[in-house]
Amino acid sequence: MFQVVNAQPRRLRLRGGVIAHPCLDLAYLSALVAALSGVARVRINRGARCIVVDFDGDAATRTRVLTALANIPDDAYRPDAVREQPPDPFRAIATTLLALATPLLPLPLRILVSWTLALPTMAKGVDTLVEDGVRVEVLDGSAKLLSLLRGDYFTANAIGALLNWGEYVEATSEQRSNDLLKRLLTPQTESVWVVRNGVETKLPLAEVQIGDVVVCGPGELIPVDGRVLDGEAAVDQASLTGESLPVPVGAGSAVLSGSVIHEGHIRISAEQVGAETSMARINRFLETALRTRSSGEEQSTRLADRLVPLTFATGLVVYALTRDLGRAASVLTVDYSCAIKLSNPVAVRSNLYAASRAGVLFKGAQALEDLDRVDTLVFDKTGTLTTGDMQVADLIAFAELHEDGLLALAAGAEEHYDHPVARAVVNAAAARRLALPPISQVDFVVAHGVSAFVDDQRVLVGSRHFLEDDEGVDCTAADALEADLYGAGKSLLYVARDGELVGLIALRDRIRPEAVRALADLKRLGIIRTVVLTGDHRDAGRALGRALPDIDEVLWELKPEDKAVAVRRLQAEGRRVAFLGDGVNDAPALVSADVGISMPNGADLAREAAQVVLMRPDLDALVVAVATARHTQAVLKQCAVASIGINSATMALAVAGLLPPVAAATIHNGSTVGILGYAALAGRTGRALTLPVAVGDDGAEPPDEAADDIDAGNADDAAPAALAATGARHLEHSANAEARDADFA
Structure with a gap:
């Protein structure tokens, strides 16, 4: 499939016809190779059908690269694969220099250079018009053609240079937003120390089995999910949970793959290995996030495409009324679609990265969009609102x-x-x-x-x-x-x-210490209703509701199928519902909800059924998830308003003849770059993930004695009853705080 055409100690250049395959996702192929241990950089040239890989020079790394390219997975091929070339500033620089030199060239050479530079753009416009109708490529080609017909060669070349710079910045912004997520795809270590027959032995990671004892020391990546048998260490979990400081662990502590030992030595009993580890799951989630588009992105693309014919028609009308090719060319340089189309994926991916760093994994852009629409949160009780440490x-x-x-x-x-x-x-x-x-x-x-x-x-x-x-x-x-x-x-x-x-x-069981604060934060973020579903006895459900004043309704004595019925009942009332759970019995409700959210220690089935996975075992991560979803949609609306507003004002000036084509193109491309920059930075500033501390009316957390005495019950083993029989049994909270506290004194 691939042949090595040039081999250097730390670089391989390979050629393969498969690179030209129309359905091959080059971004996926690049990420696949870049994720291999020892690979530093990957570049793909579709035209030359080549891939260049910079690596550490190790023979094992070279073998891994060749093996990966010889076994490209089937899911790398998809009809809507991204086929754009990596950003290359050479064309933008070259066309800029030629545009600046245009007035200095003799007229015959000026004509030749200008038409030569314009032909690819115009040819692309014709091809797009035939294949897809009026799109932005048609506007670009028409604007250059009108300038050439007027004999304004400098304007034609300047428009071309501005378009090339705009394309370069747009491609760079999108690539950087992708790279943000790919940075989290930290490759696993290739070998680990394992205790076998009482002796520490260095083995390939692939040979580690569940139950093996893995030894890790300072600076080493923890390669498995497991529990510390002995030793103490400070573990950096920033790439997984968003914890900014190393977390101390000791005997009995759970540790996640992908964490790094800051200091100390520990021995870990492996509970999850290979594809089942936390890091492997994160990789799969982020690959999905990179490869999927939300309905909002699709709608933005359709809106942008519909605005292009409007611009084209305006240009034709202006020319018909004024017979001024320059004014028509100015109108055609104004394009709504670029900023609207590109700001969406850039903002989404930037916020996905920020959320991942804060310990929240969204399984794609659609999950982020769906969570923003949620107005009702439904909680399973055990292990979510409570610690689950019964x-x-x-x-x-x-x-x-x-x-x-x-x-x-x-x-x-x-x-x-x-x-x-x-x-x-x-x-x-x-x-x-x-x-x-x-x-x-x-x-x-x-x-x-x-x-x-x-x-x-x-x-x-x-x-x-x-x-x-x-x-x-x-x-x-x-x-x-x-x-x-x-x-x-x-x-x-x-x-x-x-x-x-x-x-x-x-x-x-104990209520989570952050529960009161987190529920108050969720209310401030626009969650209108909070509901708790439990299989526990009525008295235990009522006790939980009295302890958490921001819970609006408690349904008790439910079986797993009853929880799904309760979710559907809320949806039938017109509510957008998110369900937070962690057990096998929560899967029906997770699937039924508009958005399923799983706790980090949830059962495998719960994690697979959920669209959002919290990687931190606290409700603050849920607040981060909702805040990120709200913030992302706000950024997208701001980008759309800015794009439509700036381009409409520019077009009005162009129609009035107050803007020459070069000025109109400069404003359009400059605003596009600015909007993309804002979209990229908005998710990285951390503003979406920073919330003021919310406490109860008295400014305090729930009393420890209350938390000790409140049993959060167990949805799996408490007395169940059919939802139809129990009805919508809800709990009205007492406004009397003294009476509430007295229940747990």
């Missing part, structure tokens, strides 16, 4: 079973279930150093509980609905305790063995 609070054993026996039985059944409740039960058993019984035939019933066999006895762990309604277990023995436990803001797990209720496990 703890066992009470163990109540029935019959002849004691507390440790109850906990060991439940932990054995829950051991292989990756859920906050399951982790809380298993961790509590580990803290007591309990030996777990052998378990077989484990069956997970999503949003209900777990069924397993222990010594040929069937064990059920889950909600009362699961045990009593689905499995026929008599749970009346818990009636006297249930009300008190729920009233204390706790979630309940029911445990049965061989059809008999043997105990209750009460659990407690």
